[in-house]
């Protein structure tokens with residue numbers, strides 16, 4: 001069949017052609033989508049001009065807002081304390097252990113929550129008394145346990161070997177040691193972190209309690225669990241808290257122990273965008289109030305009988321990390337080159353990469369220019385300066401054209417970057433804190449060659465590169 | 468054609484299309500609406516990424532001349548480029 005024949009034979013069945021059109025859906029919500037509209041820019045942080053900061057302290061630069069950090073800590077404290085009579089926060093050092101950050105949070109009432117010898121020593125070195133340290137984690141050395149016992153730190157036992165070590169130390173030092181145990185269980189919401197602590201369903205946790213009850217020196221005073229991180233479902237905490245309260249009642253009815261505190265760990269989500277989730281964090285991240293409602297109502301219900309019996313409600317301990325610090329810090333980085341990829345996408349190379357913004361592996365950070373950008377937004381890939389494919393800060397973002405030397409703000413960057421970052425290829429840069437009245441201090445100095453090689457030693461015969 | 472086939476594929480595929488002509492771009496978070504013919508073009512390009520095939524398909528199915536359809540597709544893709552950033 002010739003094409004003209006085909007044409008005439010099908011003409012009668014053909015649909016009528018209308019010009020194809022595409023038009024954007026505009027709504028108020030649209031502006032909230034990160035990267036959609038770049039009327040969005042920011043040239044100051046707490047009143048301090050960002051480009052002046054870069055001139056003085058170099059680029060890239062981490063900037064912590066003292067105001068925002070205090071505000072976050074006060075807010076979460078207020079929200080929980082308004083719902084439950086006895087609340088304590090333990091600042092999760094691993095989330096951000098910059099001294100200035102830790103001490104600010106300690107000033108706001110948080111204790112230190114540490115998970116290693118190093119973190120323990122760091123807290124003590126900052127001036128935190130040992131009896132305001134919560135000592136968690138699967139690996140505590142014998143030496144650090146001795147220090148913790150002498151300091152009267154809160155020791156949370158992670159496993160049976162640690163329990164035995166503590167029992168031995170109790171005998172050896174002839175000391176009574178108050179302990180808590182970490183337990184794990186299904187909540188139905190998160191992957192159980194079953195490698196940490198004693199399992200509840202299998203009876204392991206109750207066995208540990210019996211073991212402690214049989215010990216002359218150990219006394220169980222607390223229960224701890226941590227169900228995961230970036231948990232978007234407040235109900236997961238309701239289940240966790242209920243499970244811990246029920247276990248507390250079981251422990252108390254079958255032993256002489258009186259539980260003084262229930263520690264529910266951390267895990268509240270921050271206002272960051274997890275990769276793979278397209279809705280903006282403002283729409284999916286629960287408020288602190290929602291988490292607090294879920295937790296505190298269960299705590300109140302399940303401790304009502306204790307109060308009726310004339311007892312005391314146990315203290316509620318939280319080890320919130322990222323939800324307190326994440327949006328109180330940003331990374332400002334400058335464009336060092338722009339490029340066009342073979343597939344037509346725009347590429348930017350920045351002076352900071354995943355070596356500094358480690359969380360770029362799982363977050364799509366918000367990227368805000370420090371000046372208005374004119375022109376049409378186009379799909380852009382943002383790379384770091386490392387010589388590796390995986391050094392991608394944003395795999396895909398709509399950005400208007402930027403120039404070499406322009407700076408971009410990556411945020412939130414306060415959680416897990418200044419602890420998990422790498423000294424890889426480049427020196428790590430300055431970190432500044434912006435205080436009240438536009439005062440600025442360096443809270444961690446940029447590294448230099450001296451710092452990076454300080455721990456190295458050259459064997460004599462390798463002292464010179466060439467003869 | 469104004470737009471080469473290579474630059475189209477990646478970004479176009481990411482668009483989520485609904486039956487009713489609602490288009491969502493997960494990268495920018497922006498939403499668009501397209502009419503029947505616009506939707507057909509996007510579907511066809513997502514399937515094949517070949518403008519020739521798309522043109523043939525539409526010419527077969529619709530009552531307009533090839534030139535007219537070709538010009539309209541061109542126009543459509545230019546708007547797409549401008550609005551979606553593709």
Ligand SMILES: Cc1ncc(COP(=O)(O)O)c(C=O)c1O
Pocket residue numbers: 092095113136226228229230265266267268319320321322323415
């Ligand atoms: C025992 C414990 N507490 C607290 C935290 C802090 O968690 P987040 O930063 O998610 O609040 C962690 C993080 O892994 C943890 O393991």
